[in-house]
Amino acid sequence: MIMGMQGGITVHRPYQGRLFAVEIVNRGAVSREVVRHPGAVLIVPCLEGDRLALVHNYRVAVNQRLWELPAGTLEPGERPDLAAARELEEETGYRASVITHLGDFYTSPGFCDELMRVFTAQELEFVGQRLEPHEDIEVGVVTVDEAMAMIDDGRIIDGKTIAALYLWMRRR
Amino acid sequence: MIMGMQGGITVHRPYQGRLFAVEIVNRGAVSREVVRHPGAVLIVPCLEGDRLALVHNYRVAVNQRLWELPAGTLEPGERPDLAAARELEEETGYRASVITHLGDFYTSPGFCDELMRVFTAQELEFVGQRLEPHEDIEVGVVTVDEAMAMIDDGRIIDGKTIAALYLWMRRR
Numbered sequence: 590m591i592m593g594m595q596g597g598i599t600v601h602r603p604y605q606g607r608l609f610a611v612e613i614v615n616r617g618a619v620s621r622e623v624v625r626h627p628g629a630v631l632i633v634p635c636l637e638g639d640r641l642a643l644v645h646n647y648r649v650a651v652n653q654r655l656w657e658l659p660a661g662t663l664e665p666g667e668r669p670d671l672a673a674a675r676e677l678e679e680e681t682g683y684r685a686s687v688i689t690h691l692g693d694f695y696t697s698p699g700f701c702d703e704l705m706r707v708f709t710a711q712e713l714e715f716v717g718q719r720l721e722p723h724e725d726i727e728v729g730v731v732t733v734d735e736a737m738a739m740i741d742d743g744r745i746i747d748g749k750t751i752a753a754l755y756l757w758m759r760r761r
Numbered sequence: 762m763i764m765g766m767q768g769g770i771t772v773h774r775p776y777q778g779r780l781f782a783v784e785i786v787n788r789g790a791v792s793r794e795v796v797r798h799p800g801a802v803l804i805v806p807c808l809e810g811d812r813l814a815l816v817h818n819y820r821v822a823v824n825q826r827l828w829e830l831p832a833g834t835l836e837p838g839e840r841p842d843l844a845a846a847r848e849l850e851e852e853t854g855y856r857a858s859v860i861t862h863l864g865d866f867y868t869s870p871g872f873c874d875e876l877m878r879v880f881t882a883q884e885l886e887f888v889g890q891r892l893e894p895h896e897d898i899e900v901g902v903v904t905v906d907e908a909m910a911m912i913d914d915g916r917i918i919d920g921k922t923i924a925a926l927y928l929w930m931r932r933r
Contacts (some may be wrong), residue, residue: 604776604783606794608872611776611783614821617874621821622778624796629871648870649786655870662762662871694920696869698820698827699801699834700780703869705920723791741931747878748866751924759913 608662626703630673631660631749633691633757634683634710641736642681642713645727656729656739657747658754660705669704673708679719681728686712692756696749707753711761733758780834798875803832803921805863805929806855806882812907814885815852815922818834828901828911830917830926832877845880851891853900858884864928868921879925881933905930909914 597616604611610625634642645653661676663669678684689705703750720726731739736754739745776783782797806814819826828879831849835841841858850856863879892898903911906928911917 603778606783608776608794609796613779616821622780623822624873625780626872650795650872650874651867651870651876655867657870657872660871692915694923695823695827695920696874696920697873697875698823698829698919699832700798700822701796701869701873704823732811737931739830740849740928743864746864747870748868750922751927752920753865754922755914755927759909 609654622700624701624703626701627665628663628664628669628706629660629696630669630676630705631658631662631705631707631753632673632677632685632688632710633658633707633753634677634681634685634713636683636713636730637646639733640730643681643729643731644680645729645737646680647725648703655747656745658750660749669706670708673706673710677710678716679721680726680753681725682718683710683713683749684716685710686714691753694752694756705749705753707756709757730737762920773784777867778932781797792860794872795805795874796873798834798873799837800835800839800841800876800878801832801868802835803830803877803925804845804849804857804860804882805925806849806853806857806885808885808902811833811905812902813905814855815903815908817901818852818854819897827904827916827919828922830922832921835878842880845878845882850888851893852896852898854887854890855882856888857882858886860904863925866921866924866928877921877925879928881929 599615601613614621643656644659659680689709692705696703771787773785786793815828816831831852861881867879868875
């Protein structure tokens, strides 16, 4: 199936899934296989006393629980700041009065277009987690120093969490 | 096509590509769509005078040139440290005498199992780039402070590069 052609570029879509699609992009003799992803939001939830809320989340793709900053996939047409507020509340139970855009990055641009939009959440009020039936997410509150120690000793091995904590530390 | 079943888990593989595959993992009523990736290496190339070598690389997936640390996909059975040395030399033209493992992280474990293995490269000698015909990679040498400024002002928006520079700064 040929999806489109522009300036000598042809695009085929051999896989269309629920979350993402796979495209083959051909330009001249060069062919690249890429994942088309709707993008995601990631939240740095800031609590009093220089503390952060993390989630401990079972990840099917890597068959283990990982410590991560809360995050979630953007729904079609959804405003990223509102998605960040929604995901924060669902996953951690905290409702934020202030959501601030911190920056964006691509998670793995060698083969995937997923753009991660990073937000800081402040003035948090606990209203209770709202997980979907298949979600199994534990919340952990750590100091910033503890979060850094978890990166140092390999307890945090989620790249988006490491990158976002670095952006946050540079800009706070 | 059912690929396997273990402990109530069934795995289907609707797409098998050249670089990666897509699997649907079903466990009970829960179904997850995941990308199976061979993993990759990323190199922090350290030059004299507190300088780093970066690459400016056209990325088809995001249709732009990005500033990144050199990186590449693992070939089947390849030792990650040797892959790091090979990718560094091909992409930047620098041959390293010392390659040191710095840490690992998952780039986007919500849907993909790509593990990024991060290495420091030291005692570099310039021997010349060896690009493949389709590669279009410019090398830039910057100070550590310049690299930090490029993250701060959004010139570096590659998440693996941001995460790896943070690991490197914590551990050097």
